[in-house]
Amino acid sequence: MAKIIVDGTELDVPPDFTLLQAAEQTGAEIPRFCFHERLSIAGNCRMCLVEVKGSPKPVASCAMAVKDLRPGPNGEPPVVITNSPYVKKAREGVMEFLLINHPLDCPICDQGGECDLQDQAMAYGSDASRFAENKRAVEDKYIGPLVKTVMTRCIQCTRCVRFSTEVAGVPDLGSIGRGEDMEITTYLEKAMTSELQGNVIDLCPVGALTSKPYAFAARPWELSKTETIDVMDALGSNIRVDARGREVLRIMPRLNEDVNEEWISDKTRFVWDGLKTQRLDRPYIREAGKLRPATWNEAFTLIAEKVKATKPKKIGAIAGDLASVEDIFALKGLMSNLGVKNLDCRQDGVALDPSFGRASYIFNPGVSGIDTADVILLVGSNPRWEAPVLNARIRKAWRLNGTKVAVIGEQADLTYAYDYLGAGVDTLNGVVDGSHSFSKTLKDAKRAIVIVGQGALIGENGAGVLSLAAKAADAIGSLTDEFSGLAVLHTAASRVGALDLGFVPGEGGLGLAGMLKPKALDVLFLLGADEVDVPAGPFVIYQGTHGDRGAHRADVILPGAAYTEKHGTWVNTEGRVQIGSRATFPPGDAREDWAILRALSDVLGVKLPYDSFAQLRATLYAAYPHMAAADQILAGDVASLKSLAGRGGAVQAGLAFRSSIENFYFSNPIARASALMAECATLAAGGKLEAAE
Amino acid sequence: MSVRRLAAVQPESFAFTPENVKWAKGIIAKYPEGRQASAVISLLWKAQEQHGGWLPEPAIRAVADMLGMAYIRVLEVATFYTMFALQPVGKHFVQVCGTTPCLLRGADKLMHVCEKVIGHQNHVTEDGQLSWLEVECLGSCSNAPMAQINYDYFEDLDPESFEKLLDDLRNDRPVKPGPQVERACSGPVGGPTTLLDQSLYDGSVVGSWKKRFDETKAAKEAATVQAATEAAKPKETSPGEKQAAKQPTDKTKGA
Ligand code: SF4
Ligand code: FES
Ligand code: FES
Numbered sequence: 001m002a003k004i005i006v007d008g009t010e011l012d013v014p015p016d017f018t019l020l021q022a023a024e025q026t027g028a029e030i031p032r033f034c035f036h037e038r039l040s041i042a043g044n045c046r047m048c049l050v051e052v053k054g055s056p057k058p059v060a061s062c063a064m065a066v067k068d069l070r071p072g073p074n075g076e077p078p079v080v081i082t083n084s085p086y087v088k089k090a091r092e093g094v095m096e097f098l099l100i101n102h103p104l105d106c107p108i109c110d111q112g113g114e115c116d117l118q119d120q121a122m123a124y125g126s127d128a129s130r131f132a133e134n135k136r137a138v139e140d141k142y143i144g145p146l147v148k149t150v151m152t153r154c155i156q157c158t159r160c161v162r163f164s165t166e167v168a169g170v171p172d173l174g175s176i177g178r179g180e181d182m183e184i185t186t187y188l189e190k191a192m193t194s195e196l197q198g199n200v201i202d203l204c205p206v207g208a209l210t211s212k213p214y215a216f217a218a219r220p221w222e223l224s225k226t227e228t229i230d231v232m233d234a235l236g237s238n239i240r241v242d243a244r245g246r247e248v249l250r251i252m253p254r255l256n257e258d259v260n261e262e263w264i265s266d267k268t269r270f271v272w273d274g275l276k277t278q279r280l281d282r283p284y285i286r287e288a289g290k291l292r293p294a295t296w297n298e299a300f301t302l303i304a305e306k307v308k309a310t311k312p313k314k315i316g317a318i319a320g321d322l323a324s325v326e327d328i329f330a331l332k333g334l335m336s337n338l339g340v341k342n343l344d345c346r347q348d349g350v351a352l353d354p355s356f357g358r359a360s361y362i363f364n365p366g367v368s369g370i371d372t373a374d375v376i377l378l379v380g381s382n383p384r385w386e387a388p389v390l391n392a393r394i395r396k397a398w399r400l401n402g403t404k405v406a407v408i409g410e411q412a413d414l415t416y417a418y419d420y421l422g423a424g425v426d427t428l429n430g431v432v433d434g435s436h437s438f439s440k441t442l443k444d445a446k447r448a449i450v451i452v453g454q455g456a457l458i459g460e461n462g463a464g465v466l467s468l469a470a471k472a473a474d475a476i477g478s479l480t481d482e483f484s485g486l487a488v489l490h491t492a493a494s495r496v497g498a499l500d501l502g503f504v505p506g507e508g509g510l511g512l513a514g515m516l517k518p519k520a521l522d523v524l525f526l527l528g529a530d531e532v533d534v535p536a537g538p539f540v541i542y543q544g545t546h547g548d549r550g551a552h553r554a555d556v557i558l559p560g561a562a563y564t565e566k567h568g569t570w571v572n573t574e575g576r577v578q579i580g581s582r583a584t585f586p587p588g589d590a591r592e593d594w595a596i597l598r599a600l601s602d603v604l605g606v607k608l609p610y611d612s613f614a615q616l617r618a619t620l621y622a623a624y625p626h627m628a629a630a631d632q633i634l635a636g637d638v639a640s641l642k643s644l645a646g647r648g649g650a651v652q653a654g655l656a657f658r659s660s661i662e663n664f665y666f667s668n669p670i671a672r673a674s675a676l677m678a679e680c681a682t683l684a685a686g687g688k689l690e691a692a693e
Numbered sequence: 694m695s696v697r698r699l700a701a702v703q704p705e706s707f708a709f710t711p712e713n714v715k716w717a718k719g720i721i722a723k724y725p726e727g728r729q730a731s732a733v734i735s736l737l738w739k740a741q742e743q744h745g746g747w748l749p750e751p752a753i754r755a756v757a758d759m760l761g762m763a764y765i766r767v768l769e770v771a772t773f774y775t776m777f778a779l780q781p782v783g784k785h786f787v788q789v790c791g792t793t794p795c796l797l798r799g800a801d802k803l804m805h806v807c808e809k810v811i812g813h814q815n816h817v818t819e820d821g822q823l824s825w826l827e828v829e830c831l832g833s834c835s836n837a838p839m840a841q842i843n844y845d846y847f848e849d850l851d852p853e854s855f856e857k858l859l860d861d862l863r864n865d866r867p868v869k870p871g872p873q874v875e876r877a878c879s880g881p882v883g884g885p886t887t888l889l890d891q892s893l894y895d896g897s898v899v900g901s902w903k904k905r906f907d908e909t910k911a912a913k914e915a916a917t918v919q920a921a922t923e924a925a926k927p928k929e930t931s932p933g934e935k936q937a938a939k940q941p942t943d944k945t946k947g948a
């Protein structure tokens with residue numbers, strides 16, 4: 001620890017703290033443009049100047065470490081002053097220079113109202129310019145369909161360049177030219193290819209990089225801001241949904257160190273246009289092969305008729321990937337009241353099962369556990385597309401901590417270097433029995449994480465592979481009481497919650513594969529389940545939000561609420577219970593899903609025992625107490641993983657693993673309805689073609 | 694300096710010649726594993742040389758691929774350093790210094806000559822022989838005004854000599870690099886004015902300092918020897934003298 005005096009307060013801080021960090025400990029506010037906690041230090045904007053006693057010039061506090069200051073003549077701690085007139089004058093000088101070439105077009109700038117330059121100009125700007133010459137102007141650059149550029153506004157802080165190079169790991173952006181002619185661009189104005197590129201919009205302290213889809217849509221102060229949870233992947237990124245009236249206008253990340261830090265993927269950020277198109281806004285009934293609008297009553301009556309005409313054994317229900325815990329709980333209640341045991345939530349047919357214990361299907365080390373891992377083994381997973389923000393975290397560990405990454409499965413570009421061990425089961429077996437050359441590295445590691453992707457767990461080999469992965473984790477010493485290194489990476493936001501609730505076949509019930517066999521069922525209830533192919537035969541009730549695959553097959557459609565339109569709980573891949581809130585209302589006649597199920601239960605004569613959302617939650621919490629602990633993880637227990645390792649199971653030799661995500665931009669019905677995601681997908685496909693040439 | 698952009702018309706492709714590839718490998722090998730990017734400037738420079746004095750876009754990609762760098766990283770370097778010409782240049786690429794000392798000595802007139810003979814900046818004459826650019830100080834201010842043409846400096850120019858120089862270059866006549874007036878390097882015009890003594894250069898004074906040094910040393914030694922012999926003589930020094938010699942030491946001790 002090093003001593004330092006900031007504004008008269010003596011502090012004890014780690015010696016590698018910067019002056020800016022030290023000053024913040026006292027509550028002093030230091031203005032900044034280029035400095036960002038999660039990026040390397042550039043020290044090029046000079047806005048953070050402070051006075052250091054004994055220094056002939058003001059010092060850029062973001063780039064000076066406490067340990068680099070000399071003590072006073074008698075060994076007193078160095079003295080830093082952040083609020084003297086000298087400092088103010090220095091910063092005013094910097095601001096004046098910054099504004100020389102800034103267009104001052106705030107009235108037509110989308111950043112207006114949430115602009116760092118605007119805010120800091122209030123504190124350090126002057127009311128008039130002494131600059132009579134021509135301002136420089138910079139041509140706008142095309143850098144893709146997501147980020148709009150007005151490059152004349154750029155103040156060359158290089159945050160965007162550092163982000164794409166360091167955090168995203170896709171060095172698209174760069175600064176060309178020098179001095180006054182420096183410009184930010186991509187190589188020959190190609191579209192950026194990072195799946196995290198939207199974050200540069202938040203990072204850009206001015207209005208140079210703004211959201212293209214949100215361009216000229218609203219001012220920040222007109223928007224209602226709702227803090228909620230993302231469902232585009234199973235990470236459960238914390239987001240803020242900004243809406244005006246009934247319309248979601250943009251989605252921004254919220255800070256959560258344990259989950260998404262402050263990043264979100266482009267799918268999370270830009271999927272909102274999909275919330276407006278292809279929406280199911282009233283019930284439909286299929287008549288003579290065609291869907292026709294209907295009333296709720298008609299729809300419910302028809303369902304009741306069909307349900308009454310068959311036996312519980314011939315009824316099934318599948319929960320989709322975006323459903324909230326409450327929805328699934330209500331559906332499960334309804335089904336058990338009907339005596340139905342044919343339930344499943346594993347649309348992709350993975351072999352995860354709550355009976356193996358919670359530890360068998362969650363990301364045991366936790367997302368933040370990645371930061372302290374020394375080796376990470378990816379089994380049948382491509383985190384870049386399955387959970388981009390998590391991938392950025394692995395990249396961070398690889399980059400800053402020297403964490404080693406190894407892959408069994410597909411050889412894909414993950415934005416970091418890794419040891420490629422092999423394609424599938426045989427390699428994993430080699431790791432288990434220690435015959436693989438990499439086993440030693442894994443064994444020597446103190447905290448090795450084995451990340452198992454859904455791709456490895458699909459199909460009849462799934463159970464065997466899961467057990468094998470647990471065995472591998474055990475063999476390398478990652479299953480101990482303090483540290484459990486088996487991490488299941490989900491792709492569906494609803495999955496862990498559904499498994500927690502036991503939304504899997506009851507005794508003698510059919511699973512997904514059984515239910516989808518022709519003639520297996522008479523009535524099938526899909527709760528937003530769009531990833532399954534239902535054969536001809538059963539009467540399909542689809543409750544969901546978008547006219548996607550499920551709705552096309554449906555005989556009755558019940559319009560539900562999307563994730564931004566309801567209160568709900570989602571449990572992320574690490575088993576963290578997170579609570580989302582409603583930002584807007586569902587369109588037209590659509591209703592919140594739990595309410596639909598509750599109403600339907602009444603019509604079916606098996607009324608669910610709650611009349612309000614609060615009552616539902618109380619019932620839920622009584623049955624599953626851990627759901628009440630928001631933001632907490634109910635840890636799985638290692639013993640169950642050990643017994644999982646011992647279970648074994650048939651695995652076909654030579655089986656190769658593939659990631660379960662085929663197209664990142666089309667992984668759920670909302671994304672498939674989004675024109676923007678379609679554009680991104682086309683671009684990504686084009687990008688791949690180009691690379692192959 | 695204006696905004697530097699890649700040329701609008703670019704060649705289809707670029708590849709180093711086998712010799713240059715070999716040379717490049719040698720350069721890359723100088724840097725430790727994982728630090729190959731350090732070779733970027735050398736390679737870009739070689740590419741520019743090979744490509745007739747300017748750097749085409751495919752060369753930027755070729756260098757990036759060789760060094761495992763992102764294209765944008767190499768573009769950053771190529772656009773940052775003005776020594777990389779991004780636009781085609783003439784066979785003789787004239788860089789006229791326009792910084793203060795040269796300007797005070799008439800660089801503006803040289804630039805007028807360029808305008809007249811070649812045309813505006815960054816424009817290659819039809820015969821492909823000449824193009825010019827105003828640059829910042831090239832470090833030859835004592836011979837201002839000056840211009841760098843390809844690898845040579847042409848100094849102490851005036852409009853007439855410069856125009857003639859350009860004409861000679863255009864017609865591939867031999868030219869003399871360096872000062873264009875009577876002067877050796879940056880020595881005084883019209884020959885030297887100091888250090889004229891010819892003996893300075895005929896070797897006769899070689900080692901004179903050593904001689905002087907030896908002489909002084911010998912004299913000193915002689916003096917010591919003499920003193921020693923005198924001290925060896927019995928009791929010739931008076932007691933008073935001895936005391937005086939001792940006194941300062943005593944005083945210091947007492948203080
Ligand atoms: S575009 Fe924005 S983030 Fe990038 S350098 Fe310019 S001001 Fe900084
Ligand atoms: S914040 Fe310190 S120089 Fe930019
Ligand atoms: S000013 Fe022209 S060479 Fe220095």
